[in-house]
Amino acid sequence: MNNRKPIDTHQLHLQINPAEILDILYQKYGYDFRQYSEAHIKRRLYNRMLMSGIKDVSQMKGRIMNDELFAADLMHELSITVTEMFRDPKFYKSLRENVIPILKTYPFIKIWHAGCSTGEEAYSMAILLKEEGLYDRSTIYATDFNQQALNHAKEGIYPNELIKEYTTNYQLAGGKESFSTYYSSNYGHVIMHQSLKNNIVWANHNLVTDSVFAEVHLILCRNVMIYFDKNLQNKVQNLFHESLVKGGILCLGTKESLRFTDLYDQYLELDKTQRIYKKKY
Amino acid sequence: MLYDAIVIGVSAGGINAMKKMFSMLPKHFAIPIIIVSHISARSDNQWIRFLNEKSNLALKEADEKEIIEPGKVYFPPANYHLLIEKDRTFSFTIDEKINFARPSIDVLFESAADAYKNKLIGIVLTGSNSDGTSGLKRIKDLGGLTIVQDPEDAEYDFMPESAISIGPDHILPLEKITDLLIKMNKQNISKP
Numbered sequence: 001m002n003n004r005k006p007i008d009t010h011q012l013h014l015q016i017n018p019a020e021i022l023d024i025l026y027q028k029y030g031y032d033f034r035q036y037s038e039a040h041i042k043r044r045l046y047n048r049m050l051m052s053g054i055k056d057v058s059q060m061k062g063r064i065m066n067d068e069l070f071a072a073d074l075m076h077e078l079s080i081t082v083t084e085m086f087r088d089p090k091f092y093k094s095l096r097e098n099v100i101p102i103l104k105t106y107p108f109i110k111i112w113h114a115g116c117s118t119g120e121e122a123y124s125m126a127i128l129l130k131e132e133g134l135y136d137r138s139t140i141y142a143t144d145f146n147q148q149a150l151n152h153a154k155e156g157i158y159p160n161e162l163i164k165e166y167t168t169n170y171q172l173a174g175g176k177e178s179f180s181t182y183y184s185s186n187y188g189h190v191i192m193h194q195s196l197k198n199n200i201v202w203a204n205h206n207l208v209t210d211s212v213f214a215e216v217h218l219i220l221c222r223n224v225m226i227y228f229d230k231n232l233q234n235k236v237q238n239l240f241h242e243s244l245v246k247g248g249i250l251c252l253g254t255k256e257s258l259r260f261t262d263l264y265d266q267y268l269e270l271d272k273t274q275r276i277y278k279k280k281y
Numbered sequence: 282m283l284y285d286a287i288v289i290g291v292s293a294g295g296i297n298a299m300k301k302m303f304s305m306l307p308k309h310f311a312i313p314i315i316i317v318s319h320i321s322a323r324s325d326n327q328w329i330r331f332l333n334e335k336s337n338l339a340l341k342e343a344d345e346k347e348i349i350e351p352g353k354v355y356f357p358p359a360n361y362h363l364l365i366e367k368d369r370t371f372s373f374t375i376d377e378k379i380n381f382a383r384p385s386i387d388v389l390f391e392s393a394a395d396a397y398k399n400k401l402i403g404i405v406l407t408g409s410n411s412d413g414t415s416g417l418k419r420i421k422d423l424g425g426l427t428i429v430q431d432p433e434d435a436e437y438d439f440m441p442e443s444a445i446s447i448g449p450d451h452i453l454p455l456e457k458i459t460d461l462l463i464k465m466n467k468q469n470i471s472k473p
């Protein structure tokens with residue numbers, strides 16, 4: 001990088017054709033982002049190029065081809081792992097009120113978090129199930145295609161700075177205990193308790209390329225499909241429909257909707273604003 | 282058609298500015314408007330309802346994958362970035378905040394510039410940070426029309442001052458900006 005000429009950002013941006021770069025990422029490594037929202041992908045590619053001092057698209061392609069670590073980082077960056085514990089507290093409140101009573105009718109409960117990222121959502125669920133007395137008969141499958149994120153999730157270690165916000169979320173979500181009973185503090189970090197981890201199964205699963213792996217009673221796939229184009233959304237919705245038992249529950253992010261997919265009439269709306277749906281019998 | 286869409290970025294002082302602007306834009310104003318206001322980071326977007334009462338146009342929160350239509354004014358949902366795709370539909374992301382903001386004006390502007398090229402008008406209004414400046418530059422680079430509120434006229438001058446550094450096509454007080462938009466809308470209709 002002894003090239004002193006500043007990068008012409010305008011030219012760089014004009015050059016980027018996401019499809020071309022995504023093809024390489026897929027052909028060479030099997031990471032399939034080809035049906036993700038283009039505007040989003042283009043922005044991330046452009047930022048990555050600026051940050052790595054890459055001055056044109058051919059250099060970017062070369063880097064992806066020849067540098068496996070760079071490609072892995074790029075994959076991580078395109079997958080957006082931003083998450084929170086009890087994100088959207090009203091959603092968790094609604095889960096407690098509208099979904100828990102349904103789960104209580106099953107002798108054992110299988111739950112699938114698709115796109116669990118660094119695990120905060122799965123731990124939130126574990127806490128909720130504990131407080132409702134359902135944890136011991138539940139299995140939580142928490143899956144993601146981002147192995148870095150999954151490894152982090154398994155550890156269940158989060159920075160202290162976030163705990164204040166998570167505690168507020170927990171309380172707003174109708175939490176019954178003191179949030180601090182679920183973790184221990186250690187040098188600027190908190191570690192989630194082992195008792196929450198016992199019934200969580202972490203697994204690498206790609207929603208684009210992998211198929212059904214279990215029949216489940218509840219699926220949460222929140223803020224994952226906002227990055228998908230319409231066709232891919234439909235495909236993944238089919239996967240979820242196949243995976244759910246009759247009467248099973250599907251939860252999407254608060255700004256995601258079944259309305260524009262082919263499966264809209266296969267579900268009833270349990271909570272319209274919180275995007276909680278029940279598969280018809 | 283000269284212009285297919287207008288994107289606006291506004292921060293501190295935004296409610297008053299938007300109130301004024303929407304009380305002036307007439308009912309038949311056809312060019313779709315997409316606005317990122319930093320108040321969307323917090324509230325439940327209740328203020329959209331409040332603004333709607335003062336407006337001749339229909340204001341709404343954008344839906345995922347919704348097709349952008351004439352005569353409408355769109356806002357991002359609270360706490361999401363709003364992007365425009367090449368097929369002129371909306372998409373959302375929850376990527377990190379950018380300069381402490383989600384939604385970010387730059388994210389909207391940059392994707393809108395790509396989608397609309399020279400058929401886009403970009404406007405930066407009152408505010409006290411520099412969000413919108415690099416997005417406005419992208420709009421200019423891709424041939425769109427760029428407008429910045431005259432800092433003298435803005436409730437908070439920092440954001441317009443910052444945006445002026447890119448050399449926008451117009452620097453005008455809010456009323457004049459609205460007049461210009463109304464003029465553009467008329468020209469649009471006469472040159473379909």
Ligand SMILES: C[S@@+](CC[C@H](N)C(=O)[O-])C[C@H]1O[C@@H](n2cnc3c(N)ncnc32)[C@H](O)[C@@H]1O
Nearest residue numbers: 079083115117144145146206207208222223224
């Ligand atoms: C923004 S996070 C959402 C995390 C959590 N569900 C929430 O709402 O807070 C999106 C997650 O989806 C995962 N993801 C994206 N595409 C995927 C795919 N094709 N298969 C599995 N996971 C995917 C990403 O790796 C990322 O961890």
